Amino acid sequence: MSLNIFKLCAMPRLLPVVLAALALLTPAAHAAVPGITGTSFDLRAEASFISQPDGSMVYSWGYGCNTAPSSTAFVPAAIARASCPSMQIPGPTLIVQENTEFKVTLTNRLPVGAGNTSILFPGLQLLSTNGGTTGLLTQEATTASPVTYTLIAKSPGTRAYYSGTQGDLQVEMGLYGAVIVLPASGGSSACRALAPTLPDGQTDFRLAASAYDHAATCYDREYLFQFSEIDPKIHRQAEEQVAAIAACVPPDPASGLSPCPKTLNVVTENYHPAYFMINGRSMPDDMDANYQTQVYPHQPYNGNPHMHPGELVLLRIIGQGRWQHPFHEHGNHVRVLARDGNLILSAADPTRLAGPLLFTTTTTPGQALDGIFYWTGKGLNWDVYGHGYTGDPSVCIPDANGYYTQLANGNGQPNGVPNSAATEPNYYEWCQDHKKALEKSPFGAVAGGGPVTLPDANILTDGAWYGGSPYLGPDANTRATGSTPIPPAGTVVNSPGTEAGFAFMWHSHNEREITTNDIFPGGMMMMMLVDPQAFTIDESL
């Protein structure tokens, strides 16, 4: 039992520290796409500090709410404790309707010497501006004069927003965020409408029925991931220069001393980032809850995806910062729906999608991508639920796609009621593999006669997200491991008794970026959990 702990302590890196931090994680911390909705957004740009898992506080600039939005402005409504601080990284996610005008007012509260600031909205139409002063790329907010942008989105989808002033410094300092445009119709009528619950009775956390006004863009769950980097050298220079300007007492002109500095002069090359973040946080912080203001007052959004087998998951992926990141999703391919709000359809047949299938959805600075992912275990050739043991009552009635989605009629065929099996523990099981054994001579109550012999558990090291057995769900897990307790624990964050999901790492494949200032694990990494159907995915926690 102590074997695994011994190994952890022997690791030459800060792994024990990270695992200790993991143990403090909110047990079920999920995400959805939280943000503020409406037709008028009152934002400000301000300085503060954000935290990294190595304990450092990094001086940063971010957008935030100038006035607190009303409680009904926070969506999805089911996510509790939502708030919008005066500075956050990424900036507040703005959720708007296609073809509906909206305004964004920006008040400049950056420190003296930082100069003007602004917001660019690529992929949206800027109808007019009010206030502020003319800048190089767009109207800018001075410290004295806020600017109001009047905008409209002519297509749905995900977009980036970021500063259009001194971008090499201001975007690096954290002035970026996301705009989500929902389809004007509310979503395609071919997709399941928004409702309080999904067919399985669990809460529906979606913002719309589909990503675009198109029948092929239905989804059941959605996540937003924004990728960015931090070069601490740049942030330190900004912090020191801002402090120097604030503290400087103007010298006597006769003294011959230099006058006080009035503006910043931060060197932003050579670029050498040490922190790599998803939604403004590095691993493992990104896996904590949304809106955890006591711990992350200025980093409200997390990256902690969960899904049930068969659920269509919409991924909204934005490259902020200045580097590309090969974002690799373990577990399956992603069908790219659109780039920058442009749905990619077949030239010959616009009812069909034409985006590529990618297992690595590389991010590009300023570019947004929408894609669909799902996991079902199709084609594994063994039953992931450990069915097939003596006395197993489970059934799997294949629908037209081969999955268990409808209960049986009298003749062992699907009963014709869509999703009637949604509350079954093996909803969306791949029926062709039903009762197929994995193990030759199993240890425990799962089917035998399969192709593989598992190694003795004592020569394996368990990961923190290991469910406890090769199987999905606590029922299968308990049957597979029998009465002997699972040797070396360390299964901290995927409880074998209540969750036992399948964990898949979603991370930047420029592996150097899954570190936090030379510490592994860290950086641009998340664990995605495919949870058994019976497990409640509560994005509101």
Added chain:
Amino acid sequence: MRRIQLYRWWLPTLLFLIPALPIAAQSFRVQCPTYTPAHPNPTTLPPGTPLAPGAIKCQQISGGDGFATMGDGTQTYLFGFGPLSGVQDIQNGLPGTEIVATFNAVGGANGAVGLVNPATGAVDVAPIMNLGVMNANMPAPTMAIEEDDEFFLTLTNVGMIMRPDLFEQHTVHFHGYPNASSFYDGVPDASVAINIGGSFTYYYLAPDAGTYFWHCHVTPPEHLQMGMVGQLYVRPRQNRVSGSLYDGLVAQQADRRTACYPHSTTTPFYDQTNPDILCSSPLPSNHGAVTGGGTYAYNDGDASTAYDVEYPIQIHGFDPNFHFVGMTFNPEGFVDMKDKYFLLNGRSYPDTIKPGPQLTQSADGASHFSQPLPTIISIPTGGKALLRISDLDVTEFQTLASLGIPMHVVGINARLLRDLAGNDLTYYTNSITVGGGESVDVILDACAARATGGSCTTPIPSGTYYLYTPNLDHLSNDAENFGGLMTEVHICTSVDPLTKVGVGCK
């Protein structure tokens, strides 16, 4: 001595668990069953039952360390996987995946090293350690399977002899596998990793055809930079179709596992209006009456991905400072990581064009096969070469350009470029850019003009052409300002597709 100690330690636990524990608790073992439920003994089947397609394939690899030779002659320390089966094939530049009869041939040139009893997988530890220690190959042993195969991959952790401070586990991550299982996904944080002195057998039914790749997933910023990266590809079942390719792809719709469209109760038996959103091989919208008999990259149904010879090419980069630190127990700098060696199949130019395996003298004074793969692309006159390109660099993106022969990109991330209406989305270019964790399938067509039937009317002249990187700083071997990501493409009279040996090459 060591085995007896192990046995004694196990004894009380073993006695307690004997009723339920399978076979023996030997830590090193291989698995390569002759029959499985998916590929059963044909003599036991009712007469007339068709045999299941595909076969059982097996491979054993060691996880450990070793040395490799860089383009400027430097001997560099690496972590790596080495072959513990298919050793002769690997030395001849071929994949190390074998059929059961070859893997289970005790003492065979391509058999599992150390195998004693094929029925139980029991092995003798000594040959495994004698070969496995310091046996790291760069890139790691290539795996090649066909769709419908069952693949048993045994990873045996022989320890890293130069790093006695590390109790490092290793894993195999099958990068890109759709609907992967967490248990066999090879991510140690998400499931399990094998300790030193143990073997773990990964099991997968082959996924849909394409160019995937594999690598260790323990502390990836370290293990990947240090060299634990390898190639993996799945050939399409279309290679077994002799009649109409389109009919062959239609027939795949009958099995839901290989179908793109849901079943229908009306004619035809599949509903082409409603493809699965992650469907990998939609039926081609425009297809001629093409018959099979060739080799293809994907189940294209129209021969659009046909090729004559295939070449796996893996791009990687080494940071010499990091590798030195990795050998000398010093703290590692990930922030400061900067590649100075740029590798195609583990070698930099001019080593990329030297035929035969490369040897490196290691810290034990012995020469070990370190880099078995040159990257000499030989194309028969008027023919096509499939480049299965993957990139596992951990710091930056890489570009590979073709001088003289256009690149036809037919697949990205192990999926055919075709939209869900069946239209062709492949494209022509002169260069491809990939980041770590990406793969791309490129066909180099040594033909300037083809007749309607497909035969070549204007072949590209025989000669030597080049693949090189226009990231000119990557055309170097550390301080040597010419080297790196570059290799030669030869147009020859003919090329043996199995051995890649060309005849009449210029």
